Amino acid sequence: MLGAAGAWIVSKVPELVLQCALIVFSIVLALAVDQWQGERSDRDLALQSLDGFEREIGANRAKLEDKTDYYVTLRDVVPRMDSAGKLRTADEFYDMLGVQSFQPPALQATAWQTAVATGALRLLDYPTVDALSRAYNQQARYERVSESRMPEFLRTGTAPQGATRAMVRATLLYMDDEVREEKSLAAEFDNALAKIAAAKRREGG
Numbered sequence: 001m002l003g004a005a006g007a008w009i010v011s012k013v014p015e016l017v018l019q020c021a022l023i024v025f026s027i028v029l030a031l032a033v034d035q036w037q038g039e040r041s042d043r044d045l046a047l048q049s050l051d052g053f054e055r056e057i058g059a060n061r062a063k064l065e066d067k068t069d070y071y072v073t074l075r076d077v078v079p080r081m082d083s084a085g086k087l088r089t090a091d092e093f094y095d096m097l098g099v100q101s102f103q104p105p106a107l108q109a110t111a112w113q114t115a116v117a118t119g120a121l122r123l124l125d126y127p128t129v130d131a132l133s134r135a136y137n138q139q140a141r142y143e144r145v146s147e148s149r150m151p152e153f154l155r156t157g158t159a160p161q162g163a164t165r166a167m168v169r170a171t172l173l174y175m176d177d178e179v180r181e182e183k184s185l186a187a188e189f190d191n192a193l194a195k196i197a198a199a200k201r202r203e204g205g
Contacts, residue, residue: 047203049120052111053132054196060139061189063105068182070101071175082168090159093167099157102174104146112136128199135185135192142185149177 078087078097087093112132115121121129151170153160160167 043123043203045118045120046123047200049111049115049118049124050128050196050200050203052114054193054200056108056111057135057189057192057196060105060107061186061193063107064182064186064189067105068179068186071179071182074101075172075175075179078168078172082165087164087168090153090164090167093159093164094157097171099154102150102154102171104143104150104178107139107143109136109139124199125202128195131188131192131195135188138185138188142181145181146178150174 074097081087081096086096115132121132124132147155151167151174152158153167154171154174
């Protein structure tokens with residue numbers, strides 16, 4: 001015989017089991033919602049980062065292409081100007097060609113710096129991060145090398161001693177090197193843009 005107390009307890013078991021089940025379900029549901037919100041937040045951050053990379057690299061790619069096209073054109077024009085006797089003195093050289101036009105394009109790396117600072121890179125797949133890293137590393141190298149190999153008379157506007165023929169030769173060599181480096185960097189940009197587009201499709205962006 002259970003007695004009145006035992007019978008009351010037995011009668012409450014289903015209710016207690018139900019309450020425990022509801023508590024467990026509520027906890028599981030809350031954890032699932034938190035996980036879903038976290039995954040959604042990560043997805044949104046990943047897409048924002050990809051959009052930022054796409055805009056920045058696309059803009060850098062356009063600046064680089066403009067500079068390459070300019071050098072390719074100038075590479076044909078300078079010898080003709082020299083042969084025509086239009087670059088006989090340093091003053092004529094600077095009047096005709098200037099100095100600012102030989103400066104490397106101003107490329108940006110803000111999207112990469114932001115992604116590193118926010119930890120957004122961890123949300124991207126390895127091939128995409130690898131392509132981005134290669135592109136930005138080569139961009140930094142291009143900027144360093146361009147600055148170091150630029151002839152002093154193009155950097156400062158101060159003509160060296162001697163004939164302008166040496167200035168012309170140095171300028172042509174510099175442009176050849178720049179075009180080669182710019183085309184290599186453009187290929188890295190194109191690869192990164194392709195990886196970004198693929199990653200955005202996977203993320204549904």
